[in-house]
Amino acid sequence: MTAPLLEVTDLHVRFATPRGDVHAVQGVSLELAQGRTLGIVGESGSGKTVLSRAIMGLLPRHSAAMTGSVRFDGTEILNAPDRQLRKLWGTQIAMVFQDPMTSLNPVQRIGHQITEHVRIHLGVGRDEAKETALSLLMQVGIPSPVERYGSYPHQLSGGMRQRVMIAIALACAPRLLMADEPTTGLDVTVQAQILNLLSTLQRDRQMAMILVTHDLGVVATRTDEIIVMYAGNVVERAPTDVLFREMSMPYTEALLRSMPRISNPSHTRLDSIEGRPPDLINPPAGCPFAPRCPYAQSRCHNEKPPLVEGAVPGHSYACWFPIS
Amino acid sequence: MTDPAEAAAPLLRVEDLYVSFAKGRSAVQAVAGVSFDIYAGETLGLVGESGCGKSTTGRAIVQVEKPTSGKITFDGTELTTLGRGELRTLRTQVQMIFQDPISSLNPRRRVNDIVAEPLTIWKIGTKEERATRVNAMLDSVGIDPYIAGNRRPREFSGGQCQRISIARALVLQPKLLVCDEIVSALDVSVQAQILNLLEDLKAAHGLTVLFIAHDLAVVKNVSDRVAVMYLGRLCEVAPSDLLYEVPAHHYTAALLSSAVEPDPETTRTPVILAGEPPSPINPPSGCRFRTRCPRAEPRCAAEVPELRTIAPGHQVACHFPIGS
Numbered sequence: 001m002t003a004p005l006l007e008v009t010d011l012h013v014r015f016a017t018p019r020g021d022v023h024a025v026q027g028v029s030l031e032l033a034q035g036r037t038l039g040i041v042g043e044s045g046s047g048k049t050v051l052s053r054a055i056m057g058l059l060p061r062h063s064a065a066m067t068g069s070v071r072f073d074g075t076e077i078l079n080a081p082d083r084q085l086r087k088l089w090g091t092q093i094a095m096v097f098q099d100p101m102t103s104l105n106p107v108q109r110i111g112h113q114i115t116e117h118v119r120i121h122l123g124v125g126r127d128e129a130k131e132t133a134l135s136l137l138m139q140v141g142i143p144s145p146v147e148r149y150g151s152y153p154h155q156l157s158g159g160m161r162q163r164v165m166i167a168i169a170l171a172c173a174p175r176l177l178m179a180d181e182p183t184t185g186l187d188v189t190v191q192a193q194i195l196n197l198l199s200t201l202q203r204d205r206q207m208a209m210i211l212v213t214h215d216l217g218v219v220a221t222r223t224d225e226i227i228v229m230y231a232g233n234v235v236e237r238a239p240t241d242v243l244f245r246e247m248s249m250p251y252t253e254a255l256l257r258s259m260p261r262i263s264n265p266s267h268t269r270l271d272s273i274e275g276r277p278p279d280l281i282n283p284p285a286g287c288p289f290a291p292r293c294p295y296a297q298s299r300c301h302n303e304k305p306p307l308v309e310g311a312v313p314g315h316s317y318a319c320w321f322p323i324s
Numbered sequence: 325m326t327d328p329a330e331a332a333a334p335l336l337r338v339e340d341l342y343v344s345f346a347k348g349r350s351a352v353q354a355v356a357g358v359s360f361d362i363y364a365g366e367t368l369g370l371v372g373e374s375g376c377g378k379s380t381t382g383r384a385i386v387q388v389e390k391p392t393s394g395k396i397t398f399d400g401t402e403l404t405t406l407g408r409g410e411l412r413t414l415r416t417q418v419q420m421i422f423q424d425p426i427s428s429l430n431p432r433r434r435v436n437d438i439v440a441e442p443l444t445i446w447k448i449g450t451k452e453e454r455a456t457r458v459n460a461m462l463d464s465v466g467i468d469p470y471i472a473g474n475r476r477p478r479e480f481s482g483g484q485c486q487r488i489s490i491a492r493a494l495v496l497q498p499k500l501l502v503c504d505e506i507v508s509a510l511d512v513s514v515q516a517q518i519l520n521l522l523e524d525l526k527a528a529h530g531l532t533v534l535f536i537a538h539d540l541a542v543v544k545n546v547s548d549r550v551a552v553m554y555l556g557r558l559c560e561v562a563p564s565d566l567l568y569e570v571p572a573h574h575y576t577a578a579l580l581s582s583a584v585e586p587d588p589e590t591t592r593t594p595v596i597l598a599g600e601p602p603s604p605i606n607p608p609s610g611c612r613f614r615t616r617c618p619r620a621e622p623r624c625a626a627e628v629p630e631l632r633t634i635a636p637g638h639q640v641a642c643h644f645p646i647g648s
Contacts, residue, residue: 043511143599157600158374187373187538192582192594214511217584244588258516259586260545266564267523268545272516276481 003074004031005208006055006176011068011078013047013054020281024050026232027068029307034175035206037199039219039240042229043255045277051229052180052212054078056095057085072176091121094169098181100161104153110164111149114171121172136167141197159190163197170201177202180212195222216256220244225314228252231277231288234307238315248310248322251289287319295321333400334361335532336385336500341394343380352604354380356556356612357394359631362500367526367533369547369564371540373579375601377556378536382502385534386420387411399499416446419493423505425485429477435462435488436473442496461491464528465521483514487521494529502534507542519546540583544568549637552576555612556604558631562638572634572645575613611643619644 013025025047032038042048053059055070057077070078072088097103105113114136115129124132130149137145140163153161162182169177179198183191199222202209211219219226219240226243228236228251236249247253257271275292278284284291290300297320305318343355355377362368372378383389385396387403396403398418406414422428429438436458443454459469465487477485486506493501503522507515523546526533537543543550544564551561552573560573571577578595585592597616602608608615614624623643631641634648 043513159600188540188579188582188584189373189594189597191584193596195584196594196596215584216586220584220586220588221590241588244586255512256586258513260516260519260539260541261585261587262541262544262568262580262583263585263587264545266544266547269523270516270520270545272520273513274517276483276514 005034005073006030006032007069007071008055009069009071011051011054011070012066013050013059014065015063016065017281021065022280023283024232024280025054026283028229028234030227030234030237032176032208032210034208035202036225037202037209037211037223039223039226040210040212040229041214041216041219041226041255043214043277045231045280046229047232047280048212048214048229049180052095052178052210055210056089056093056178057082058095090117090174091172092174093176093178094172094174095178095180096162096165096169096182098184100158100165101153103165104161106153109150109152110156114164114168117168118171132171133167136171137164139170139201140164140167141193142167157190158186159193162186162190162194166194166197166201170205173205174207176208176210178210178212181214182211183218184213184215191218198222216259228255231283232280233288233318235289235319236317237307238310238312238317242312242315246310246312246315248315248317248324249289249319250293250295250323253323254292254294295323297321335364335399336362336534337395337397338381338385339395339397341381341384341396342392343377343384343389344392347605350605353556353607354604355384355391356607358553358556358558360551360558360561362532362534364499364532365530366548367535367546369543369550370534370536370553371538371543371550371579372553373538373601375555375604376553377604378538378553379504381553382420382504382534382536385500386415386418386502388420416442416496417498418500418502419496419498420502420504421486421489421493421506424509425482425489425506426477428489429485429492431477434474434476435467435480436469438477438488439491439495442492446496448496457495458491461495462488464525465491465494466517467491481514483510483517486510486518490518490521490525494525494531497529498531500532500534502536504536505538508537508539515542522546540568540580541585552579555601555607557612558639558641559613560638560640560642561631562640566635566638570647572638572640572647573613573642574617574619574646577646611641 008030011028015022040048114133118129118132134145142148142163183194223240225239227234230251236252254273273292278288286301287305290296299320305320307316307318309316339359341355341358344351344353370378384391440454440458462469467487507518535546547564550564550567552559554575559575578597581592582594599616609625610627611624611629614620629641629643631639633639
């Protein structure tokens with residue numbers, strides 16, 4: 001087996017606040033091979049976005065303390081100087097953010113925003129950059145790219161702006177694409193378009209992709225592997241079909257059961273998860289989900305369960321009393 | 325739940341509602357000829373993508389937005405012709421809950437006062453009676469009045485603020501509740517709590533609900549009947565289970581096929597709609613969906629399809645409905 005493209009080992013992220021340190025990511029390890037798609041799922045405050053930004057090196061250094069290791073293609077990039085990271089950003093690792101309006105510069109034409117990127121990173125001339133940009137706009141499915149090349153972001157719809165963001169991210173053919181909630185806030189029909197686009201591009205280019213989302217529906221059919229996060233911890237990790245079929249962690253089960261489904265008849269009672277996630281300044285001693293877990297026993301409240309391997313290869317979970 | 329066929333007169337009847345906003349020299353027709361009934365005790369879901377006019381319809385019903393033309397009859401009273409005083413009295417019967425739970429509560433006031441405000445304004449009961457009613461109301465939405473009553477909104481999570489908003493809306497014992505995207509800002513586990521709460525309160529208070537949302541699964545979960553909107557007009561109205569099972573309008577079918585389900589074995593392939601929704605300033609002639617419809621024919625451009633009944637309780641606005 002070849003070395004993974006991305007290897008994260010025991011990553012911790014702490015933010016200093018007036019009330020104390022928020023331990024937002026508490027020892028996360030993961031690997032991702034070239035051409036594979038990983039889903040990171042969790043609710044707000046689970047640490048999924050902080051994790052993805054820590055991997056990218058995008059967290060503010062003055063407030064975020066990071067320990068552990070993030071290796072990209074064999075090179076350590078955690079706490080690397082910006083000079084080194086700038087060589088990776090765009091060309092090796094690219095990111096698509098949630099909000100396509102604020103991620104684009106509102107006073108520059110979109111053509112310029114794509115060519116700027118291409119010219120800086122690939123060192124090509126103006127005309128060649130424009131050609132690349134037009135072909136990218138075509139690839140991401142923007143109608144009449146020549147006209148759109150001169151448009152400002154506000155002249156485009158949310159879905160179109162997200163396509164432009166994807167075009168920018170893909171401009172220098174990155175090997176890893178990090179998509180943080182790429183379809184949240186978009187309409188369902190547009191969401192389907194964008195997710196299909198990402199899957200197609202990922203397959204054609206053999207990119208590795210990390211899809212960060214709160215919606216289990218988004219990752220169900222479009223990832224090879226899923227990591228479920230809760231209160232800064234990875235609580236379950238499995239190949240996608242295994243996770244949905246044989247989940248072991250009660251949180252994963254609860255999350256799935258609380259989602260309304262189109263396939264259920266109307267007025268189906270939902271299984272909600274009572275209570276709320278723990279305070280990350282003073283995390284509970286035991287399992288972070290124990291206070292809300294229907295199966296919790298005294299051991300769960302006192303001892304934190306480690307992530308252990310399950311019966312199926314690649315499946316691991318952090319639970320003393322897994323669902324069988 | 326009342327069977328619509330048995331009920332005599334609907335609690336709310338919307339007839340040929342138009343709402344336009346002036347934009348420069350042109351006008352945006354946000355709602356263009358919408359008619360529907362809501363019967364006492366039922367929940368009507370209003371679903372559609374952003375910009376389709378679903379929120380404007382809700383706001384026009386509570387008369388926050390003045391309709392350009394059309395009639396809104398609530399409990400036998402025509403609302404659009406009422407004077408300010410009469411309208412104000414009637415508003416106690418129709419309450420609205422909004423999407424953002426935190427910004428819809430006054431940050432400087434205590435929870436007790438927020439929920440008591442409608443009673444104070446209408447000078448209902450003595451101070452003690454009001455306090456009893458507020459406490460009972462808070463209790464029924466799952467907020468402990470003795471612990472939480474003296475706190476301010478910032479001390480609560482989004483889900484709890486939404487519970488407080490619901491308490492405030494219900495304290496005057498309205499007949500009709502208009503819910504505009506009330507769970508779209510919440511995490512799935514909290515969303516399930518709020519949806520279950522709404523179902524419980526609806527049963528306890530005999531409420532009639534207009535539930536506006538973009539999430540198809542959420543709408544199906546709470547609604548007895550569902551109306552689908554596209555670009556200011558209704559496409560289809562049907563009992564929820566029927567609509568999701570056998571959609572007759574091509575837009576409904578596309579919308580349903582695009583929805584993601586948390587199930588990797590899902591076999592649906594999304595019908596990817598061509599292009600983007602047209603501008604409501606200059607909508608297409610005839611059927612507004614024809615520019616993106618897979619079945620469009622010349623007749624669709626020439627003739628506006630009226631909402632017609634194709635099966636008991638199932639209405640569709642299409643010249644060539646699916647299955648015809």
